[in-house]
Amino acid sequence: MRSKIHICSKDEQYFMDELDKLNISYKYRYFEIVNYPYECDFYLDQYNIYIELNISPFHNNHFYDNTCQDDIDKLQELMQKAKTSSWYENAVRIWLKDVEKRDTAKKNNLNYVVLWSRQEIKFYINYLKEII
Numbered sequence: 001m002r003s004k005i006h007i008c009s010k011d012e013q014y015f016m017d018e019l020d021k022l023n024i025s026y027k028y029r030y031f032e033i034v035n036y037p038y039e040c041d042f043y044l045d046q047y048n049i050y051i052e053l054n055i056s057p058f059h060n061n062h063f064y065d066n067t068c069q070d071d072i073d074k075l076q077e078l079m080q081k082a083k084t085s086s087w088y089e090n091a092v093r094i095w096l097k098d099v100e101k102r103d104t105a106k107k108n109n110l111n112y113v114v115l116w117s118r119q120e121i122k123f124y125i126n127y128l129k130e131i132i
Contacts, residue, residue: 011055011118012041018125019044022132035108038101049111052101053121058094061116063102 012028019026019042030050041054042051066073075095081088098114105112115121 009053009056010127011053013127014118015042015053015121017020018121019128022125022128024132027080029122035110036101036104038097038104042101047111049113050105051113052098053115054098055115055117055121056093059093059098059116060095062112064095064099 005075016028018024024044025046027043028041030040032040032043036050040050041053043049044051060074064075075092078088078092078095082092090130102112102114113124115124
């Protein structure tokens with residue numbers, strides 16, 4: 001079990017608490033340069049699962065799709081605002097980086113899970129309860 005650690009997100013703490021209740025070991029903000037050269041929110045070592053919690057507004061609520069006109073328009077809007085705002089600059093960077101992360105996970109055949117809401121976290125925790 002882990003004690004509470006200082007983190008950025010209540011959702012991350014909630015996820016940690018739920019993993020602790022299930023006695024599932026994890027690494028928080030895990031970094032592995034070979035297969036996934038990004039800081040992953042959680043790595044469940046006993047199951048070899050990489051988990052990203054893409055819940056903050058920086059991630060929007062889905063992966064950027066360069067074939068979707070709504071996403072193209074949204075990105076253009078964010079990029080315009082990014083010219084004068086570091087918040088929007090981060091939003092652009094993170095939204096595009098999420099696609100890179102997903103593609104890297106696919107390319108390296110990783111067990112990769114992305115959760116976009118507290119509700120999805122709850123569903124995933126229930127799924128974990130079933131498989132352990």
